[in-house]
Amino acid sequence: MPVPVLLAVPQALPTYAHAGDAGADLTTRVDVVVGPGERVTVPTGVSLALPDGHVAFVVPRSGLAAKRGLTVLNSPGTVDAGYRGEVRVTLLNTDLREAVELRAGDRVAQVVVQRVERVQFLPVQELPVSARGEGGHGSTGGSDALVSTAPFPTTTTPEERP
Numbered sequence: 001m002p003v004p005v006l007l008a009v010p011q012a013l014p015t016y017a018h019a020g021d022a023g024a025d026l027t028t029r030v031d032v033v034v035g036p037g038e039r040v041t042v043p044t045g046v047s048l049a050l051p052d053g054h055v056a057f058v059v060p061r062s063g064l065a066a067k068r069g070l071t072v073l074n075s076p077g078t079v080d081a082g083y084r085g086e087v088r089v090t091l092l093n094t095d096l097r098e099a100v101e102l103r104a105g106d107r108v109a110q111v112v113v114q115r116v117e118r119v120q121f122l123p124v125q126e127l128p129v130s131a132r133g134e135g136g137h138g139s140t141g142g143s144d145a146l147v148s149t150a151p152f153p154t155t156t157t158p159e160e161r162p
């Protein structure tokens with residue numbers, strides 16, 4: 001599917017590294033140092049005209065995440081089909097000891113283009129039943145880490161409290 005792309009610099013063109021890849025790499029067009037625990041928003045030099053009914057999600061690169069602790073803070077960043085501005089990536093250095101130095105042209109994130117549905121949200125009195133019901137947030141278990149002595153961080157009404 002062709003997607004018109006406006007480039008600040010020719011090398012900013014998002015590229016799929018391999019046939020079959022879902023994500024095309026995005027690069028920073030500026031040099032930047034992301035200090036330990038800091039976040040920074042970098043420009044990518046890419047502006048898109050996605051067809052209606054599509055979205056581009058900005059997501060982290062697993063190598064940078066695993067090796068350097070660098071992630072995309074708002075992952076997945078949502079690029080709306082109608083957005084014509086430059087795509088920016090908000091990076092977070094989760095490593096509290098080492099800074100991450102990035103040079104212009106370095107691949108910092110990837111973009112995944114998907115179809116999306118527009119739905120009509122219809123207020124109702126009751127929802128149809130389902131197998132899962134209201135179970136969530138670890139209701140199926142599967143990990144000791146889910147057992148916590150801390151209070152479940154959600155707001156409850158007095159009647160709902162044990």
Ligand SMILES: O=c1ccn([C@H]2C[C@H](O)[C@@H](COP(=O)(O)OP(=O)(O)OP(=O)(O)O)O2)c(=O)[nH]1
Nearest residue numbers: 058074076077078079080083086087088089090
């Ligand atoms: O990682 C991202 C996320 C968003 N955007 C751009 C494209 C998107 O269409 C626009 C708005 O994003 P979003 O709706 O997430 O931001 P908001 O904070 O809700 O702002 P707005 O009030 O402009 O919608 O910003 C990026 O460049 N990078």
